[in-house]
Amino acid sequence: MNVMTKPGSFATLHNWLINEDFTSTRQARLHTFYVAWLNLLANPLAFCGFLVVLGLIAVAALAPMIATHDSYAQDLAFALQPISAQHWFGTDEFGRDVFSRLVYGSRTTLYISILVTVVVAPIGFVIGATAGYLGGWVDIVLMRITDIFLSFPSLVLALAFSASLGPGIENAVIAIALTVWPPIARLARAETLTFRNADFVVAAELQGAGMGRILLRHIVPLCAPSIIVRLTLNMSSIILTAAGLGFLGLGAQPPMAEWGAMAASGRQYLLDAWWLTTIPGIAILTVSLAFNLLGDGLRDILDPRNG
Amino acid sequence: MSMINVERLAVSYGKGQQQVRIVNDVSFAVEKGEAFGLVGESGCGKSTILGALAGRNQQWTGRIEIDGEQIGQKRSHGQLAKQQMVFQDPFGSIHPRHTIGRTLLEPLEIHDKDRRQKRVEKALTDVGLPLNFRYRYPHQLSGGQRQRVAIARALILEPRILLLDEPTSALDVSIQAEILNLLKDLREREGLTYILVSHDLAVVAHLCDRVAVMQEGGFVEVATKQQLLDGTVTHPYTRVLMDGSRGYVTSSRNA
Amino acid sequence: MASSSNLILSVRNMSVEFPTLSGSVMAVRNVSFDVGREKIGIIGESGSGKSTTGRAIMGLQPPKANVLADRMMFEDVDLLEATEKEMLGIRGKRISMILQDPKYSLNPVITIGDQIAETVILHERKSRRQARERALAMLERVRIRDPQRVYNLYPHEVSGGMGQRIMISMMLIASPSLIIADEPTSALDVTVRQQVLSILDELVVERNIGLIFISHDLNLVRSFCDRVLIMYAGRIVETIAAKDLHNATHPYTRGLLDALPSLDHPRDRLEVLRRDPAWLENN
Numbered sequence: 131m132n133v134m135t136k137p138g139s140f141a142t143l144h145n146w147l148i149n150e151d152f153t154s155t156r157q158a159r160l161h162t163f164y165v166a167w168l169n170l171l172a173n174p175l176a177f178c179g180f181l182v183v184l185g186l187i188a189v190a191a192l193a194p195m196i197a198t199h200d201s202y203a204q205d206l207a208f209a210l211q212p213i214s215a216q217h218w219f220g221t222d223e224f225g226r227d228v229f230s231r232l233v234y235g236s237r238t239t240l241y242i243s244i245l246v247t248v249v250v251a252p253i254g255f256v257i258g259a260t261a262g263y264l265g266g267w268v269d270i271v272l273m274r275i276t277d278i279f280l281s282f283p284s285l286v287l288a289l290a291f292s293a294s295l296g297p298g299i300e301n302a303v304i305a306i307a308l309t310v311w312p313p314i315a316r317l318a319r320a321e322t323l324t325f326r327n328a329d330f331v332v333a334a335e336l337q338g339a340g341m342g343r344i345l346l347r348h349i350v351p352l353c354a355p356s357i358i359v360r361l362t363l364n365m366s367s368i369i370l371t372a373a374g375l376g377f378l379g380l381g382a383q384p385p386m387a388e389w390g391a392m393a394a395s396g397r398q399y400l401l402d403a404w405w406l407t408t409i410p411g412i413a414i415l416t417v418s419l420a421f422n423l424l425g426d427g428l429r430d431i432l433d434p435r436n437g
Numbered sequence: 438m439s440m441i442n443v444e445r446l447a448v449s450y451g452k453g454q455q456q457v458r459i460v461n462d463v464s465f466a467v468e469k470g471e472a473f474g475l476v477g478e479s480g481c482g483k484s485t486i487l488g489a490l491a492g493r494n495q496q497w498t499g500r501i502e503i504d505g506e507q508i509g510q511k512r513s514h515g516q517l518a519k520q521q522m523v524f525q526d527p528f529g530s531i532h533p534r535h536t537i538g539r540t541l542l543e544p545l546e547i548h549d550k551d552r553r554q555k556r557v558e559k560a561l562t563d564v565g566l567p568l569n570f571r572y573r574y575p576h577q578l579s580g581g582q583r584q585r586v587a588i589a590r591a592l593i594l595e596p597r598i599l600l601l602d603e604p605t606s607a608l609d610v611s612i613q614a615e616i617l618n619l620l621k622d623l624r625e626r627e628g629l630t631y632i633l634v635s636h637d638l639a640v641v642a643h644l645c646d647r648v649a650v651m652q653e654g655g656f657v658e659v660a661t662k663q664q665l666l667d668g669t670v671t672h673p674y675t676r677v678l679m680d681g682s683r684g685y686v687t688s689s690r691n692a
Numbered sequence: 693m694a695s696s697s698n699l700i701l702s703v704r705n706m707s708v709e710f711p712t713l714s715g716s717v718m719a720v721r722n723v724s725f726d727v728g729r730e731k732i733g734i735i736g737e738s739g740s741g742k743s744t745t746g747r748a749i750m751g752l753q754p755p756k757a758n759v760l761a762d763r764m765m766f767e768d769v770d771l772l773e774a775t776e777k778e779m780l781g782i783r784g785k786r787i788s789m790i791l792q793d794p795k796y797s798l799n800p801v802i803t804i805g806d807q808i809a810e811t812v813i814l815h816e817r818k819s820r821r822q823a824r825e826r827a828l829a830m831l832e833r834v835r836i837r838d839p840q841r842v843y844n845l846y847p848h849e850v851s852g853g854m855g856q857r858i859m860i861s862m863m864l865i866a867s868p869s870l871i872i873a874d875e876p877t878s879a880l881d882v883t884v885r886q887q888v889l890s891i892l893d894e895l896v897v898e899r900n901i902g903l904i905f906i907s908h909d910l911n912l913v914r915s916f917c918d919r920v921l922i923m924y925a926g927r928i929v930e931t932i933a934a935k936d937l938h939n940a941t942h943p944y945t946r947g948l949l950d951a952l953p954s955l956d957h958p959r960d961r962l963e964v965l966r967r968d969p970a971w972l973e974n975n
Binding site: 479 | 737738881882883885886893908909911913914915916947951952953954955956961964965
């Protein structure tokens with residue numbers, strides 16, 4: 131039945147999406163996304179953040195096509211070359227092209243931040259929502275565990291885990307994930323508590339819905355916006371922690387390209403070859419700023435009070 | 438045989454020292470197809486009785502029999518489907534992020550019913566809403582329409598009993614009339630049994646055959662509709678509530 | 693001369709406009725009414741503009757809203773011309789307002805007694821000691837049984853009915869000539885409601901002042917007020933003496949009356965209000 135109303139031009143598509151007399155569930159859902167998209171367009175800073183994040187994803191996906199050189203190819207004759215037409219961002223101490231390493235490094239950055247997010251979101255939600263929904267001693271036990279994790283500075287904690295697990299990118303992901311889940315759990319618990327006794331949750335309980343169903347079907351759609359915002363804002367701290375671990379030699383191992391490690395290895399040549407630390411530094415800064423702007427914008431766009 | 442039989446029901450909140458008894462030794466029976474009202478002021482325990490019957494409050498003692506079956510603290514799906522509740526606030530009782538169709542499908546999925554789309558359509562038709570409302574979100578609906586959705590959700594499991602908790606007190610007069618008419622029609626058509634909680638005696642007298650007047654967790658009087666209309670109630674508190682539904686009574690007339 | 697001194701508020705062709713993204717919305721449209729030393733009820737359903745009307749008189753409309761009128765005279769003050777500073781001298785002193793939930797009108801971190809005493813000091817320039825005496829007397833005046841105890845309570849510690857009585861007692865001190873009560877008893881139980889209303893009734897009669905009573909409750913307004921304005925979609929569709937309400941002629945008023953379940957006139961089915969677009973045309 132949707133084929134019938136399939137719009138022919140942009141204007142009709144717009145009208146179809148903006149019209150609130152929905153004729154299908156799909157239209158209702160697309161409408162929600164479309165309105166969110168219009169709100170994003172209306173928020174220039176958030177939209178900039180969105181474009182940068184989109185750019186990062188594109189660069190990571192198309193790395194082999196964008197990179198001008200092999201990111202591992204060493205050429206000691208051309209070590210520490212400054213910025214030139216040949217090497218856009220210069221070369222490092224082994225003569226590797228910094229631009230190409232930066233491009234490939236975006237893959238590592240995205241890999242770490244996405245993996246951490248994917249691991250952390252469900253864990254944080256399940257722990258927090260369970261504590262909030264069940265209350266009593268379950269709440270006390272789960273929240274005290276969360277508090278213990280929260281009471282350490284995250285970089286120190288990540289450092290400790292990373293050091294004990296051994297260097298490597300997978301271990302860095304685990305170490306970072308261990309530091310990121312507690313705030314998510316706290317947030318999920320707080321959100322769950324506000325909806326715990328709402329009439330619509332009680333109605334579902336009185337119809338026989340079990341805890342799993344209530345959490346997944348009823349609580350998740352309400353918590354999702356604030357958790358997504360939180361995770362987006364967290365992205366920058368994940369990237370910075372990953373860079374920090376890389377900088378300390380506990381994250382990605384050479385010769386793998388990783389922005390933090392690149393900045394670290396360049397620091398001995400800071401005076402002679404400023405681009406070695408500056409370029410990855412700017413990349414880290416830009417991407418974390420973009421995620422922050424996007425997160426701030428999403429907070430306004432996804433806030434249920436606006437809908 | 439009665440549809441609902443309650444004997445010496447007592448409900449309390451809290452634990453140990455802080456335990457507060459809200460309802461004290463209440464007994465009543467409601468026949469099949471009857472509408473029974475619970476009236477009283479806030480805190481008198483009327484909603485608490487409803488909560489215990491619905492299965493919401495599990496801290497009760499005494500004996501509850503629904504459709505000839507004795508109810509324990511934990512209920513089976515079959516027992517839960519026998520009675521369904523309609524809440525006071527139409528803005529808080531429907532999930533804000535679910536479409537109306539999703540809201541109505543939810544109970545069908547929980548109870549693993551067949552012909553789900555047909556049942557959703559029937560429920561919407563029963564409460565007088567157009568079928569394309571199933572694709573809407575609650576924020577696109579007015580208070581009266583939401584309350585219709587809440588009634589549709591309660592009806593979709595084909596319960597024998599509707600527990601109505603102040604279903605019209607958040608609505609405008611003209612919308613209240615529509616909902617009261619709808620409830621009256623549904624009861625006649627489906628042979629439903631109602632328990633209606635309200636603070637307004639006029640509303641209760643309109644819909645119910647018998648009314649229990651509550652004060653401080655107990656019944657002070659169980660009056661029939663005719664008694665209310667004739668003004669032959671016995672307890673002074675019932676008279677106070679009757680005056681209340683007529684509006685303001687000057688103290689000189691009161692004395 | 694005697695008749696003009698009875699007139700407290702006179703409003704002619706008042707409209708309240710709210711600018712929105714898609715043009716402006718008229719929440720109140722061309723309403724005209726006079727308030728004398730009487731109890732006037734404004735009845736209407738949600739969105740009828742009854743609260744907006746009350747707020748516009750007080751000059752409490754949201755900043756973006758626009759109030760237009762041919763005349764808005766409160767005693768000797770032209771409310772249309774009054775500056776914000778002049779309004780401060782009127783609000784709470786010469787026109788008082790009671791809202792549905794007194795908790796929002798009281799300061800949550802100051803005891804009730806001190807808040808009343810503060811009002812006394814502000815209005816009557818008395819010493820702290822005298823102010824306390826006066827505040828206690830005021831609490832007693834609104835039939836609060838144990839004024840000494842209530843004096844030291846914080847707003848969250850009192851019930852809704854007691855809160856409304858405290859609001860009324862604060863009003864007594866300022867001795868306003870007009871009270872605007874917006875759903876003052878909607879959150880109260882029946883017995884408490886009767887009590888609060890009888891205090892309000894006494895106050896209006898005893899001080900010979902005007903009251904605008906805004907409510908959705910037909911029976912309440914009918915039995916409490918002298919005159920009733922019925923509002924629909926921002927317009928006053930009918931003005932009628934409260935005791936004649938059952939003879940109302942406008943189809944909307946009739947529709948509301950017939951939609952109401954009643955102990956005295958039971959009916960099997962309630963009439964459903966049919967909204968006629970023609971109601972929006974006149975005025």
